[in-house]
Amino acid sequence: MGTFKIEGGHPLSGEITPQGAKNEALQILCAVLLTSEKVTINNIPDIVDVNKLISLLEDLGVKIQKKGKGSYTFKADDINLDYLQSDQFKKDGRSLRGSIMLVGPLLARFGKGYIPKPGGDKIGRRRLDTHFEGFIKLGAKFRYNREEYFYGVEAKELKGTYMLLDEASVTGTANILMAAVLAKGQTTIYNAACEPYLQQLCKMLIRMGAKISGVGSNLLVIDGVETLGGTEHTMLPDMIEIGSWIGLAAMTKSELTIKNVSWDDLGQIPTVFRKLGIQLERRGDDIYIPKHTNGYEIQNYIDGSILTIADAPWPGLTPDLLSIILVVAIQAKGEVIIHQKMFESRLFFVDKLLDMGAKIILCDPHRAAVMGHNFKSTLKATTMTSPDIRAGVSLLIAALSAKGTSIIHNIEQIDRGYENIDVRLRAIGAKIDRI
Template structure:
């Protein structure tokens, strides 16, 4: 079994370039199914979840050419619709949560689709209702077979309509948008997600010939068109990686420059790190973080303890709450972390407590962190990564800790972070890949 061995407690230094955005990639790659023409996509991260979706597109009959490490062309001219009923599709689609994203484009272009119940992180329930309620509003008929764990969807006559989404789901909005672009008539989606990756998808679809207005707001209007053409698209840098590197710099008192961050697309993220007391400056489109011996958590105006909670965009992304929690363990002051969207994402705090952090897990959604102000260094331990974001949070904790840490189940981390050990070593981190079985408890 692969694991990371980390010798922590030393400052890092240098420049790092964030990878392309994983969550944008899963939407953009699905959108190539909307046209028989060639689509070129660049800045694609070389990570497991994205590579699985690319392989799945190939199995469906998409002609794929890899032009460089991060650039591919896709041509969905000859799609094999029979593949949906195969056992191979069930096993491949079921192991990847992003596979749900191919349903909207397939319904739009071919009038039918099937999808096994997707997998992914064990971070609590992640409903798919928003996707299917949206398809149903457009005229699709679907049915879930509990015995086979398959969703079968028929959409031979999609009609534009008014849709009020039951939640501002990013993947749900993206899927319904992709289904609606080729539907007859006008579709209005209210309570639409509006995060940058969704905006990127809509802009790409418009370049392909779609007619989407209201981009960047929670009210999208889509005039259906009869067909879409090819285009070129470049993914944004991954905002979760950017936030992770800001947190890493603070925890390890490192001087790090994060390159080409598309600062305007980061929304509230930089301000949240500033409220933890982290200094940084914008230099062009880079973020420079100086080495800081200490950082102090802000309070609310009335002096009460700061609460940092996740919310739909433009609120704070839930994917960075794990990072914020770890960074707070070495800050001066206290903070309440409130994870509203997923009920199991805070369960990794037991590992941080074992490392010496002062954290009270109030319930599955809330944790109070009492910062150690770097007076007491975390200590290295052996631990297992439960999901992508917690895994990187534990990796940051290990890099700041004294002694040696072993992190097992690093395939969880590598589902979302490309060549993370190589890139960290370029900053001076002592991290290496080893073969190790986790200790039984």
Template structure:
């Protein structure tokens, strides 16, 4: 198990290019199972979760050809369905939550899909009901082996139907979408997630020959087709990583340029950071963040305390709330962070309190942050990363702290951030990876 040793308190400077979007690429990779033809994907991030899914695809019999460091070619012309019932798959699939999204494509093309109970971040309950209810609506039979914690769906044929999702689940929408593109007739998915990542999946599927309309809205209409072909697709830059680099710049009071951010796909992210008092400029498709000695949280017009809450797109993404919380610890003013979607995601604040932050955890979903306006800097400490987003937030806190901090269990950070220490070093950070 590896650790980071971080010497905080140094100003950084330079240019960063964000990696490909983790939450998009996990969907896109699963979609290669829908066709026997070649699919080329560019801007694939080299991170643990993505590499695990590529490994699973390889074990399933998908031909994987790495064209360059971030480009791959896939061909699922000889899929090994026996792997799905093996003990190897039970081990491999259970280590990655994103593996749930192979079920929809396998069900659509081969009439069956299985998955062990998937792993991932321990950030609260993340139920799978939306996925399987969608498959059942399309005509699949569901089974669950309680002893092995193994899920399965089977169908001789899928039939289009109208469905209203019980929640706007991103992975649920992606899975049902991939199952319905080869179903007989027309499917409508209402209360569908409409994140840019879902829009990207729809665009890719349409390039492959699918017939999906309503892209970008919460009502998708899918007219089933007989088969899909190959395509070439480029993954968007990761909006969560972009928000993370803004956090790095602000907390270290550094000047930083983030390249090629795809501004039109950032949604409310720029506005939320502006409400925290952070200055930045749009320069072409880049974000330029000047060095700023302080930033003041904007209250509401009536003077009441600002609340930043997560919500399904186009609301603010829950994946950035941890970073917003850390940034707020050194702002001027007070903010209420309301994490609605995951009840364990705010539990990392005890580490920030140990570092000297003024945070009141009101309940599992809400925290009040009283900013210190850099009057009292955070102090170094030793901590453990509980999940991807809390991990990067603690790393940002450590970069701004006085003294040298240690973060254990950094594999959690590696799951979502490509080569993070080398990229931080390139802009002047004092960080070292220690393999214990």
């Protein structure tokens, strides 16, 4: 188990560039299975979850070549479908949540898709019903081995249909979309997710020859085609990492520039941080954050009531940023309620922040009230364990702002989503060592 040793209380300065988007990468990489032609993908983040998926694709028979940093070519012209039934696949697929998105492309192109019950963060229930209900509506037969927790769908031919998703699941929409592009006839997906990463997947599929309309809305219409061709795709910067660096700058009273953020794809993120009183300046496609020498003050609602920050499907705020926003609020002036609607275990890392001296009331599994210190007292260094990717980075931000030396164990969770985070933080002045 890896460990970070962090000496907090030092202001940072300089420039930091966000990695490619993790959540986009997991969708885009699965889409290479939809064609036998070469697909080139750029700006792939070098992180554990993405590298696991690339290894899975290679074991499936995809020919992979690395062109340079973050740039690979993929050619899925000789897929080994027997691997899907192997014990090795049942083990490897279980370790990665994103492996579920292999099923749609495999079903569309080869008539069968299997997956063990995926793992991932321990942040609450993450059901797969939306995925498989969509496949069934397209004409697939579903089976589930309860003893091995092994899912499967099979179909001689997928047929387009109308479906209203029970939730606007990003991975569910992506999976069904990838199955529908090669189905016979027209498929309509209503209550579809419309996050920028899903829009990126749509644009890539269209370049490959898919016929998709409604991109960016919650109503997608797909006219199936017989085959798809190769393409080249460059991934967006990771919006969660961008939010992490905004929060880090404010908490450590640092002057930072976040480079190449793709402002137009950030949605509510700049607005939400401004509601916490954090100053952001757009400079071209960069975010400049000045040193918050006098702190930052949370805005109340216009009637004077306490601000609530909650997650919602796009264009609402992504749930992946709420852990970071909660930590940033610890040193704000004022109070805020954090409402994490999607996952019932994501706020359970609050106890570690309480040990550091934060003023937080965990109202229930989904809501926390934060009373900001306004920098009148600093957080205390402590020893803690990272429970998931986003909570791990939130604890890291807290440790960098705290007085003294903190220890964070189980940093493999952080490595799952953040590329060389210790190296990149040291480049802007952080005192952090990997043990």
